[in-house]
Amino acid sequence: MGCFGRVRDRIKGKGKRSRDGPAPPSPLAGSSRSIVSTAACSTVSSSAVATSQSEDSGMAARPAGWSKSSVSLSSARSIPELYEERGAGTMREFGLRELQAATSDFSRLLKIGEGGFGSVYKGVVRLPGGPAGGTVVAVKRLNPNGRQGHKQWLAEVQFLGVVHHPNLVKLIGYCAAQSERGPQRLLVYEFMSNKTLDDHLFNKAYPVLPWNVRLEIALGAAEGLLYLHEGLEVQVIFRDFKASNVLLDEEFRPKLSDFGLAREGPTADNTHVSTAVMGTYGYAAPDYVETGHLTHKSDVWSFGVVLYEILTGRRSMERNRPKNEQQLLEWVRQYPVETKRFCRIIDIRLGGCYSKQGTREIAKLANSCLAKHAKDRPTMREVVDSLKQVMQHGELDGDVDASGETSPPHEVPGKPTADDVAMAAARRRMLHLAALGENANSIAKRRFMLMRAAPAPTPT
Known part of the structure; x- marks a missing residue:
């Protein structure tokens, strides 16, 4: 994850020894809002995730959409x-040795x-309470020389x-x-x-995500952000929403x-938190x-960018293009949603299997999320409601050819008829769904065979 700023504070501590060697007595302890890190103190500061009073500024109302709880704002x-x-x-x-055994000593395979x-x-x-054979997990290991440190690790543990x-x-x-x-x-x-x-939007080794699946993913991700903004007694700003931070389970349900x-x-x-600028x-x-x-509207902007990535199949930045x-x-602004040229930005890999009205509504929603002034952007609750409305457009009436231009509405001698185009689009979609079910692209196959050849991790 690319960052605009760098973490300047290293939180250190001394404490009891575990079977894996010395470690802080409680790497998650402490609730002070100020940085507490001295040689004589082993308490880990919560300032890694808490907003310090000195960082806050502004004297106006709470952001729109905030839901008050039974606890007063001051408490x-x-x-x-x-x-x-x-x-x-x-x-x-977990112990370090336990995770080493779980991953075959962090095997490259x-x-x-x-x-x-x-x-x-x-x-x-x-x-x-898990299965006798063990539970499959994902183990993320901090690189001591990387761009993130203990502060981000601590924030992840406490927030999650x-x-x-x-x-x-x-x-x-x-x-x-x-x-x-x-x-x-x-x-x-x-x-x-x-x-x-x-991976599924930009890696050509993966089957194309169907239009309806893209909408389901967008809705699920929006509901996750809505929960962070309004579902707790304290508001949480995600600050790094992007496609690579949206994970997909076996049913393609999204999780931030x-x-x-x-x-x-x-x-x-x-009205806001003043902080070092970080993100992607x-x-x-x-x-x-x-x-x-x-503010929470910073997340809304990021969501608008990802909506355009879902529409176009292009990353927010691609330096290998003209x-x-x-x-x-900048590119999508050349094809306004109100014009006939708008269809040229739609991901050509969809092969026409999308809703024309739905894509225009998504673009309008993205544009509102990308409003210059934060106050003009919708809340995530409004975004969720808009996405649910878009999902009512079930018709797959879009149609683009290989050049991204719209197909002619009339029949031309020697050219495919409208029925031919519809049948071809239906066939492409069936083949795509079959590919999703099989999940059998060549790269995945080779990686799977390598993983099978690797020594199996032993549950500890």
Whole structure:
């Protein structure tokens, strides 16, 4: 994950020894909103995830759409406090040796992903009440030399220990240990078999996502963000929403992942959180980049970018394209939604199997999310309602040829008739659905064979 800023504070601690070596007595302890890190103090500061009072500014009303709880705004608890109350008892602490055994000592053949945090491995662990053969999990291992550090690791544990929603990835546990190679920080998640939305939109080795599946994924991701913005007594701003942070399970249900950059929203009468600008280039709201003022509308902007990626099958930034097409948002502006040329931006891999009206409604929604001024953007609740309306357009009446131009509405001698085009589109869709069921592209096959040849992880 690319970041605009760097973490400057390294949180250190000394404590009791575990079977894997010395580790902090409680890497998740502490609820102070100020940074507490001295040689004499082993308490980990919660400022990694909490908004410090000195960072907040502004004296206006709470952001629109905020749902008041029974707890007054002035007494609302922070994420670290909620974690101590709700999440600490549900999170399992794994030993380093246990996770080494679960992943065949972090075998390259079991690596399933890599990012700014480090590498992610497929593994098998034994969990209370789980199957006798063990539970398949994803193990994310912090790279000590990477762009993210203990602060993001801690934020992920505390946020995912508090938030619970069908569209948020489940964190099973964590590992904080000391080895001969230095501090080891790992996270253990539920395994998501279909990787990410990014993979299915942009990797040509994967079958094309059908239009209706794209809408279902967009809706699920929006509902996850809505829960973060309004579903807790403290507002949570995800801050790094993008296609690669939307994981897909075996049924292609989406779950948001990677909470390392998540932040608590503004408290009391503040309108925003002032913070170092972090996130991924191409997805961060321009008002946040320019001012460092973070609000829930920053997530809405990012969601608008991903909506256009879903429409076009193009990344927010592609430097291998002609100069006028490299930035997605600049390119789509050349094809306004009200014009006949609009259909040229629709992902050609859909082969015409999409709703013309639905694509226009999605583009309009994306444009509203991308409004210049944050106050003019919809809330995620409004986004969810709009997506549900778009899903009412069940007709697949779109039609583009290989050049991205619309097909002629009239029949031309020697050219395919409208019925021919419809039959071809239906056949393409059936073949695509069959490919989704088989999940048998050549790259996946080769990787599967390599993984089968690797020594099987032994549940610990």
